[in-house]
Amino acid sequence: xxxxxxxxxxxxxxxxxxxxxxxxxxxxxxxxxxxxxxxxxxxxxxxxxxxxxxxxxxxxxxxxxxxxxxxxxxxxxxxxxxxxxxxxxxxxxxxxxxxxxxxxxxxxxxxxxxxxxxxxxxx
Amino acid sequence: xxxxxxxxxxxxxxxxxxxxxxxxxxxxxxxxxxxxxxxxxxxxxxxxxxxxxxxxxxxxxxxxxxxxxxxxxxxxxxxxxxxxxxxxxxxxxxxxxxxxxxxxxxxxxxxxxxxxxxxxxxx
DNA sequence: TTTCTAAATTGTAACCGTTCTCATTATGGG
DNA sequence: CCCATAATGAGAACGGTTACAATTTAGAAA
Numbered sequence: 001x002x003x004x005x006x007x008x009x010x011x012x013x014x015x016x017x018x019x020x021x022x023x024x025x026x027x028x029x030x031x032x033x034x035x036x037x038x039x040x041x042x043x044x045x046x047x048x049x050x051x052x053x054x055x056x057x058x059x060x061x062x063x064x065x066x067x068x069x070x071x072x073x074x075x076x077x078x079x080x081x082x083x084x085x086x087x088x089x090x091x092x093x094x095x096x097x098x099x100x101x102x103x104x105x106x107x108x109x110x111x112x113x114x115x116x117x118x119x120x121x122x123x
Numbered sequence: 124x125x126x127x128x129x130x131x132x133x134x135x136x137x138x139x140x141x142x143x144x145x146x147x148x149x150x151x152x153x154x155x156x157x158x159x160x161x162x163x164x165x166x167x168x169x170x171x172x173x174x175x176x177x178x179x180x181x182x183x184x185x186x187x188x189x190x191x192x193x194x195x196x197x198x199x200x201x202x203x204x205x206x207x208x209x210x211x212x213x214x215x216x217x218x219x220x221x222x223x224x225x226x227x228x229x230x231x232x233x234x235x236x237x238x239x240x241x242x243x244x245x246x
Numbered sequence: 247t248t249t250c251t252a253a254a255t256t257g258t259a260a261c262c263g264t265t266c267t268c269a270t271t272a273t274g275g276g
Numbered sequence: 277c278c279c280a281t282a283a284t285g286a287g288a289a290c291g292g293t294t295a296c297a298a299t300t301t302a303g304a305a306a
Contacts, residue, residue, distance in 0.1 A: 002301075020292090036257070037256080038258095038293095038295095039254080042255080042294095048203070057181075059180075060291095061264080062292065063293080077227060086227060088223060090223070092215070093216060093236075106202070106242055107241050107246045108203070108241045110239050111236065113234065113235070113236040115223060115229075116234065117174075117229035117230055120229070124273090128283090144263080158284090158285090159285035160285080160286090161284075165284080183263090184262090185262095185264095
């Protein structure tokens with residue numbers, strides 16, 4: 001348990017929702033914590049392997065990280081054309097994902113869902 | 124409508140499920156079609172903008188493409204530890220995603236869903 | 247506390263998928 | 277057939293991520 005490890009976890013906890021490794025690195029630098037970028041990546045990989053953070057990929061291909069079990073979980077309805085994003089809440093999908101995983105013997109379940117289309121303005 | 128355009132569309136149609144730009148490029152090369160990698164990317168971008176193909180990101184950050192409206196649509200249950208993937212079929216989620224999009228005025232709807240966890244072997 | 251060893255850290259270089267550049271080639275209307 | 281316009285594509289550039297190796301650090305043992 002090193003100073004850097006604590007710093008990364010703390011930065012993740014402070015961040016709301018998903019943020020990239022480089023965001024975290026910049027945030028730590030701004031906060032005066034000297035942590036190497038390679039270390040941020042290493043910590044994030046460990047945390048991911050332990051199932052303590054979720055990873056999704058942005059459209060740009062960047063990896064975005066979020067602490068598991070944290071606040072509001074929701075999904076996105078995104079326009080392919082203009083990039084506009086609405087939030088979706090779908091309790092039925094939450095329970096479905098949980099149950100389908102459990103029934104296959106999986107644990108530490110998480111999921112990601114995105115609906116894409118053309119919004120009224122772009123159609 | 125160029126020879127290369129037809130070749131890319133044809134390769135996409137032949138491919139089952141998602142495949143990467145580089146896969147398509149290799150497939151075309153093997154089939155004797157001379158198409159530049161940059162052209163494959165350009166075509167895929169156009170097709171994506173038109174909503175004729177879906178894009179998802181693999182865990183490695185590669186963009187994977189799939190023709191819209193094509194055959195079997197399904198989702199994945201993936202183990203975070205060993206990478207094992209099971210296919211999921213979820214008619215209820217399909218219709219939910221469709222309806223939620225339509226009710227927001229969206230058209231040309233598509234969606235992606237992935238459930239992750241630790242499989243029985245890795246738990 | 248001091249010493250020691252294995253593990254963590256980190257700057258830099260490499261990697262790889264993707265995008266950009268721009269000279270070349272092809273298309274299709276007139 | 278000609279020409280203006282757009283598409284093509286080899287190679288360079290780019291950006292996020294990972295590998296590497298030298299240095300530093302944590303934590304146990306003495």
